[in-house]
Amino acid sequence: MTLIGFKKYHGLGNDFIIIDGRFSLLPSSIVSAEKHLVISLCKRHYGIGCDGIILILPPVAGGDFRMKIFNSDGSEPEMCGNGIRCLIRYILDDSEDDFVDSFIVETLAGKIQINIEEGNIKVDMGSPIFAPEKIPTTLPINERGIPQGRITILDQDFLVSACSMGNPHAIIEVPTIKNIPLYEWGQKLETHPVFPKYTNVHFVQVKSRSEIEILIWERGCGPTLACGTGACACLAVLAKLGKCNDLILVKLPGGELEINWPKMKGSIFMIGDAKYVYSGSFNI
Ligand SMILES: N[C@H](CCC[C@H](N)C(=O)O)C(=O)O
Numbered sequence: 001m002t003l004i005g006f007k008k009y010h011g012l013g014n015d016f017i018i019i020d021g022r023f024s025l026l027p028s029s030i031v032s033a034e035k036h037l038v039i040s041l042c043k044r045h046y047g048i049g050c051d052g053i054i055l056i057l058p059p060v061a062g063g064d065f066r067m068k069i070f071n072s073d074g075s076e077p078e079m080c081g082n083g084i085r086c087l088i089r090y091i092l093d094d095s096e097d098d099f100v101d102s103f104i105v106e107t108l109a110g111k112i113q114i115n116i117e118e119g120n121i122k123v124d125m126g127s128p129i130f131a132p133e134k135i136p137t138t139l140p141i142n143e144r145g146i147p148q149g150r151i152t153i154l155d156q157d158f159l160v161s162a163c164s165m166g167n168p169h170a171i172i173e174v175p176t177i178k179n180i181p182l183y184e185w186g187q188k189l190e191t192h193p194v195f196p197k198y199t200n201v202h203f204v205q206v207k208s209r210s211e212i213e214i215l216i217w218e219r220g221c222g223p224t225l226a227c228g229t230g231a232c233a234c235l236a237v238l239a240k241l242g243k244c245n246d247l248i249l250v251k252l253p254g255g256e257l258e259i260n261w262p263k264m265k266g267s268i269f270m271i272g273d274a275k276y277v278y279s280g281s282f283n284i
Helices: 035-042 081-094 182-190 228-240
Strands: 003-011 014-020 052-057 065-071 102-107 110-117 120-124 148-153 156-164 168-173 200-208 211-218 247-252 255-260 269-272 275-283
Touching (some): 003 081, 014 081, 052 081, 065 081, 081 102, 081 110, 081 269, 081 275, 148 182, 156 182, 200 228, 228 247
Parallel strands (some): 065 102
Antiparallel strands (some): 003 275, 110 120, 120 269, 148 156, 247 255
Protein backbone atom coordinates (compact mmCIF):
# COMPACT_ATOMS: atom_id res chain seq x y z
CA MET A 1 0.00 0.00 0.00
CA THR A 2 1.23 3.54 -0.76
CA LEU A 3 0.00 6.55 1.22
CA ILE A 4 -0.72 9.53 -1.04
CA GLY A 5 -0.99 13.01 0.53
CA PHE A 6 -3.21 15.67 -1.03
CA LYS A 7 -4.50 19.17 -0.36
CA LYS A 8 -7.99 20.27 -1.34
CA TYR A 9 -8.54 23.75 -2.80
CA HIS A 10 -11.44 25.45 -4.52
CA GLY A 11 -11.92 28.35 -6.90
CA LEU A 12 -15.41 29.80 -6.30
CA GLY A 13 -16.59 26.36 -5.23
CA ASN A 14 -15.07 24.50 -8.21
CA ASP A 15 -13.05 22.14 -6.07
CA PHE A 16 -9.98 20.02 -6.68
CA ILE A 17 -7.73 17.52 -4.95
CA ILE A 18 -4.12 18.62 -5.54
CA ILE A 19 -1.41 15.94 -5.50
CA ASP A 20 2.16 17.25 -5.62
CA GLY A 21 4.49 15.12 -7.71
CA ARG A 22 7.20 17.77 -8.16
CA PHE A 23 9.71 16.20 -5.81
CA SER A 24 8.69 12.56 -5.46
CA LEU A 25 7.73 9.97 -8.05
CA LEU A 26 3.98 9.30 -7.92
CA PRO A 27 2.70 5.74 -8.47
CA SER A 28 1.78 5.08 -12.12
CA SER A 29 -1.88 4.54 -11.17
CA ILE A 30 -1.93 8.20 -10.08
CA VAL A 31 0.06 9.70 -12.98
CA SER A 32 -1.92 7.73 -15.55
CA ALA A 33 -5.01 8.46 -13.41
CA GLU A 34 -6.67 5.09 -13.74
CA LYS A 35 -10.34 5.85 -14.40
CA HIS A 36 -11.75 3.87 -11.48
CA LEU A 37 -9.34 5.54 -9.05
CA VAL A 38 -10.21 9.07 -10.23
CA ILE A 39 -13.94 8.36 -10.21
CA SER A 40 -13.82 6.86 -6.71
CA LEU A 41 -11.75 9.73 -5.28
CA CYS A 42 -14.00 12.39 -6.84
CA LYS A 43 -17.30 10.85 -5.72
CA ARG A 44 -19.21 13.05 -3.29
CA HIS A 45 -20.39 11.06 -0.20
CA TYR A 46 -18.57 7.82 -1.20
CA GLY A 47 -15.14 9.34 -1.86
CA ILE A 48 -13.17 12.44 -0.88
CA GLY A 49 -15.42 14.44 -3.20
CA CYS A 50 -14.29 17.04 -5.77
CA ASP A 51 -14.87 18.25 -9.34
CA GLY A 52 -11.44 17.00 -10.39
CA ILE A 53 -7.92 15.92 -9.54
CA ILE A 54 -4.85 18.04 -10.26
CA LEU A 55 -1.33 16.60 -10.42
CA ILE A 56 1.64 18.95 -10.19
CA LEU A 57 4.55 17.38 -12.09
CA PRO A 58 8.07 18.46 -12.99
CA PRO A 59 8.27 20.60 -16.17
CA VAL A 60 9.15 18.98 -19.51
CA ALA A 61 9.06 22.08 -21.74
CA GLY A 62 10.79 24.90 -19.86
CA GLY A 63 7.87 25.94 -17.63
CA ASP A 64 7.98 26.07 -13.83
CA PHE A 65 5.90 22.87 -13.58
CA ARG A 66 3.36 20.78 -15.45
CA MET A 67 -0.33 20.47 -14.57
CA LYS A 68 -2.31 17.32 -15.37
CA ILE A 69 -6.00 17.61 -14.61
CA PHE A 70 -8.72 14.97 -14.54
CA ASN A 71 -12.48 15.50 -14.55
CA SER A 72 -14.57 13.55 -12.06
CA ASP A 73 -15.54 11.07 -14.80
CA GLY A 74 -11.84 10.26 -15.28
CA SER A 75 -11.47 12.15 -18.59
CA GLU A 76 -8.44 14.43 -19.05
CA PRO A 77 -9.30 17.95 -20.32
CA GLU A 78 -6.80 20.26 -22.01
CA MET A 79 -7.09 23.10 -19.51
CA CYS A 80 -8.86 24.32 -16.36
CA GLY A 81 -8.99 27.94 -15.27
CA ASN A 82 -10.11 27.49 -11.66
CA GLY A 83 -7.83 24.49 -11.36
CA ILE A 84 -4.78 26.51 -12.33
CA ARG A 85 -5.72 29.19 -9.79
CA CYS A 86 -5.96 26.49 -7.11
CA LEU A 87 -2.58 25.09 -8.16
CA ILE A 88 -0.92 28.52 -7.93
CA ARG A 89 -2.53 29.29 -4.57
CA TYR A 90 -1.20 25.87 -3.37
CA ILE A 91 2.32 26.74 -4.63
CA LEU A 92 2.20 30.16 -2.94
CA ASP A 93 0.96 28.63 0.34
CA ASP A 94 3.60 25.92 0.11
CA SER A 95 6.66 28.06 -0.68
CA GLU A 96 8.74 30.15 1.72
CA ASP A 97 9.95 32.64 -0.88
CA ASP A 98 6.96 34.93 -1.29
CA PHE A 99 8.75 37.24 -3.76
CA VAL A 100 8.02 34.92 -6.72
CA ASP A 101 5.31 36.77 -8.61
CA SER A 102 5.06 34.94 -11.94
CA PHE A 103 4.78 31.34 -13.08
CA ILE A 104 4.53 29.37 -16.30
CA VAL A 105 2.41 26.23 -16.07
CA GLU A 106 2.59 23.57 -18.78
CA THR A 107 -0.81 22.15 -19.78
CA LEU A 108 -2.21 20.13 -22.69
CA ALA A 109 -3.51 23.48 -24.01
CA GLY A 110 0.05 24.92 -23.97
CA LYS A 111 2.03 27.11 -21.54
CA ILE A 112 -0.09 29.31 -19.28
CA GLN A 113 1.43 32.52 -17.84
CA ILE A 114 0.32 33.54 -14.34
CA ASN A 115 1.19 36.79 -12.54
CA ILE A 116 0.53 37.67 -8.91
CA GLU A 117 -0.78 41.24 -8.75
CA GLU A 118 -1.70 42.85 -5.40
CA GLY A 119 -2.23 39.40 -3.93
CA ASN A 120 -4.54 38.35 -6.77
CA ILE A 121 -3.82 35.55 -9.23
CA LYS A 122 -4.01 36.88 -12.81
CA VAL A 123 -4.13 34.10 -15.41
CA ASP A 124 -3.33 34.73 -19.07
CA MET A 125 -5.91 32.33 -20.50
CA GLY A 126 -4.68 32.77 -24.07
CA SER A 127 -6.69 33.82 -27.11
CA PRO A 128 -10.16 32.36 -27.69
CA ILE A 129 -10.28 29.92 -30.60
CA PHE A 130 -13.16 30.10 -33.10
CA ALA A 131 -11.81 27.82 -35.83
CA PRO A 132 -14.40 24.98 -35.88
CA GLU A 133 -11.81 22.28 -36.46
CA LYS A 134 -9.80 23.43 -33.43
CA ILE A 135 -12.74 23.51 -31.01
CA PRO A 136 -13.74 20.96 -32.41
CA THR A 137 -17.26 21.44 -33.74
CA THR A 138 -19.19 20.88 -36.95
CA LEU A 139 -21.24 24.06 -36.37
CA PRO A 140 -20.89 26.46 -39.35
CA ILE A 141 -19.15 29.83 -38.99
CA ASN A 142 -21.61 32.77 -38.86
CA GLU A 143 -21.16 36.29 -40.28
CA ARG A 144 -19.22 37.35 -37.16
CA GLY A 145 -16.76 34.47 -37.42
CA ILE A 146 -18.35 32.41 -34.62
CA PRO A 147 -19.32 28.74 -35.08
CA GLN A 148 -23.07 28.94 -34.48
CA GLY A 149 -26.12 26.87 -35.31
CA ARG A 150 -29.48 25.56 -34.13
CA ILE A 151 -29.64 22.29 -32.15
CA THR A 152 -32.88 20.58 -31.08
CA ILE A 153 -32.85 18.68 -27.79
CA LEU A 154 -36.01 17.12 -26.32
CA ASP A 155 -38.17 19.26 -28.69
CA GLN A 156 -36.37 22.38 -27.43
CA ASP A 157 -34.61 24.51 -30.06
CA PHE A 158 -31.24 26.05 -29.02
CA LEU A 159 -29.08 28.63 -30.81
CA VAL A 160 -25.62 27.38 -29.83
CA SER A 161 -22.36 29.30 -30.25
CA ALA A 162 -18.99 27.58 -29.82
CA CYS A 163 -15.52 28.64 -28.76
CA SER A 164 -12.41 27.00 -27.32
CA MET A 165 -10.14 28.17 -24.49
CA GLY A 166 -8.00 25.12 -25.08
CA ASN A 167 -11.10 23.12 -24.14
CA PRO A 168 -14.48 23.24 -25.94
CA HIS A 169 -17.42 25.41 -24.82
CA ALA A 170 -21.01 25.69 -26.04
CA ILE A 171 -22.69 28.99 -25.15
CA ILE A 172 -26.48 29.41 -25.20
CA GLU A 173 -27.93 32.84 -24.45
CA VAL A 174 -31.20 32.69 -22.50
CA PRO A 175 -33.56 35.45 -21.27
CA THR A 176 -33.07 34.18 -17.69
CA ILE A 177 -31.04 31.38 -16.13
CA LYS A 178 -33.83 30.71 -13.64
CA ASN A 179 -35.64 27.37 -14.09
CA ILE A 180 -33.20 25.97 -16.68
CA PRO A 181 -33.54 22.13 -16.59
CA LEU A 182 -29.77 21.78 -16.38
CA TYR A 183 -29.67 17.99 -15.92
CA GLU A 184 -32.01 17.33 -18.87
CA TRP A 185 -30.38 19.78 -21.27
CA GLY A 186 -26.76 19.79 -20.06
CA GLN A 187 -25.83 16.19 -20.61
CA LYS A 188 -27.53 16.02 -24.05
CA LEU A 189 -25.76 19.17 -25.24
CA GLU A 190 -22.43 17.98 -23.75
CA THR A 191 -22.51 14.83 -25.82
CA HIS A 192 -24.20 16.20 -28.97
CA PRO A 193 -22.60 14.96 -32.23
CA VAL A 194 -21.79 18.54 -33.33
CA PHE A 195 -19.09 18.35 -30.62
CA PRO A 196 -16.93 15.32 -31.51
CA LYS A 197 -14.89 15.66 -28.27
CA TYR A 198 -18.00 16.61 -26.25
CA THR A 199 -18.22 20.12 -24.73
CA ASN A 200 -18.74 22.24 -21.64
CA VAL A 201 -22.18 23.91 -21.73
CA HIS A 202 -23.06 27.40 -20.44
CA PHE A 203 -26.49 29.02 -20.31
CA VAL A 204 -25.85 32.78 -20.25
CA GLN A 205 -28.07 35.70 -19.24
CA VAL A 206 -26.72 39.10 -20.37
CA LYS A 207 -27.59 41.46 -17.47
CA SER A 208 -25.80 44.48 -18.95
CA ARG A 209 -22.87 45.19 -21.27
CA SER A 210 -20.58 44.76 -18.26
CA GLU A 211 -22.25 41.88 -16.39
CA ILE A 212 -23.39 38.38 -17.35
CA GLU A 213 -24.70 35.48 -15.27
CA ILE A 214 -24.04 31.88 -16.24
CA LEU A 215 -25.26 28.41 -15.35
CA ILE A 216 -22.68 25.68 -15.95
CA TRP A 217 -22.74 22.06 -17.08
CA GLU A 218 -19.13 20.90 -17.37
CA ARG A 219 -17.86 18.22 -19.70
CA GLY A 220 -16.88 15.23 -17.60
CA CYS A 221 -18.24 16.71 -14.37
CA GLY A 222 -21.86 17.87 -14.79
CA PRO A 223 -23.08 20.94 -12.87
CA THR A 224 -20.27 22.92 -11.18
CA LEU A 225 -20.30 26.15 -9.17
CA ALA A 226 -17.74 27.85 -11.40
CA CYS A 227 -15.83 27.34 -14.64
CA GLY A 228 -12.91 29.64 -15.45
CA THR A 229 -12.42 28.63 -19.06
CA GLY A 230 -16.20 28.78 -19.46
CA ALA A 231 -16.41 32.33 -18.13
CA CYS A 232 -13.72 33.34 -20.64
CA ALA A 233 -15.47 31.55 -23.50
CA CYS A 234 -18.76 33.30 -22.66
CA LEU A 235 -17.03 36.70 -22.75
CA ALA A 236 -15.33 35.86 -26.05
CA VAL A 237 -18.56 34.84 -27.79
CA LEU A 238 -20.77 37.61 -26.36
CA ALA A 239 -18.17 40.34 -27.01
CA LYS A 240 -17.70 39.08 -30.58
CA LEU A 241 -21.49 39.13 -31.01
CA GLY A 242 -21.41 42.77 -29.84
CA LYS A 243 -23.48 41.98 -26.72
CA CYS A 244 -20.95 42.94 -24.01
CA ASN A 245 -17.82 44.98 -23.36
CA ASP A 246 -14.27 43.59 -23.33
CA LEU A 247 -14.12 43.80 -19.49
CA ILE A 248 -17.01 42.20 -17.62
CA LEU A 249 -18.08 40.74 -14.31
CA VAL A 250 -19.18 37.12 -14.65
CA LYS A 251 -21.65 35.94 -11.99
CA LEU A 252 -21.39 32.20 -11.41
CA PRO A 253 -23.30 30.04 -8.93
CA GLY A 254 -20.14 29.97 -6.73
CA GLY A 255 -19.22 33.65 -6.92
CA GLU A 256 -17.95 36.35 -9.28
CA LEU A 257 -15.01 36.56 -11.67
CA GLU A 258 -13.57 39.61 -13.46
CA ILE A 259 -12.68 38.66 -17.03
CA ASN A 260 -10.85 41.01 -19.39
CA TRP A 261 -10.22 40.73 -23.15
CA PRO A 262 -8.42 44.05 -23.84
CA LYS A 263 -9.84 45.54 -27.07
CA MET A 264 -10.97 41.97 -27.95
CA LYS A 265 -7.47 41.19 -29.20
CA GLY A 266 -5.00 38.54 -28.05
CA SER A 267 -5.31 36.95 -24.62
CA ILE A 268 -8.23 36.89 -22.22
CA PHE A 269 -7.23 37.51 -18.58
CA MET A 270 -8.97 36.02 -15.54
CA ILE A 271 -8.36 37.62 -12.15
CA GLY A 272 -9.23 35.91 -8.87
CA ASP A 273 -7.93 33.68 -6.11
CA ALA A 274 -8.47 30.21 -4.69
CA LYS A 275 -8.95 28.88 -1.18
CA TYR A 276 -7.34 26.09 0.84
CA VAL A 277 -9.90 23.66 2.30
CA TYR A 278 -8.00 20.83 4.05
CA SER A 279 -5.19 18.30 3.76
CA GLY A 280 -5.61 14.56 3.74
CA SER A 281 -4.25 11.31 2.45
CA PHE A 282 -5.47 8.06 0.96
CA ASN A 283 -4.00 4.62 0.38
CA ILE A 284 -3.65 3.01 -3.01
N1 LIG B 1 -14.56 20.06 -17.36
C1 LIG B 1 -13.69 20.89 -18.19
C2 LIG B 1 -12.32 21.09 -17.50
C3 LIG B 1 -12.43 21.94 -16.26
C4 LIG B 1 -12.77 23.36 -16.64
C5 LIG B 1 -13.26 24.24 -15.51
N2 LIG B 1 -13.35 23.65 -14.21
C6 LIG B 1 -12.46 25.53 -15.47
O1 LIG B 1 -12.36 26.14 -14.39
O2 LIG B 1 -11.98 25.97 -16.55
C7 LIG B 1 -13.45 20.21 -19.55
O3 LIG B 1 -13.60 18.98 -19.63
O4 LIG B 1 -13.07 20.93 -20.49
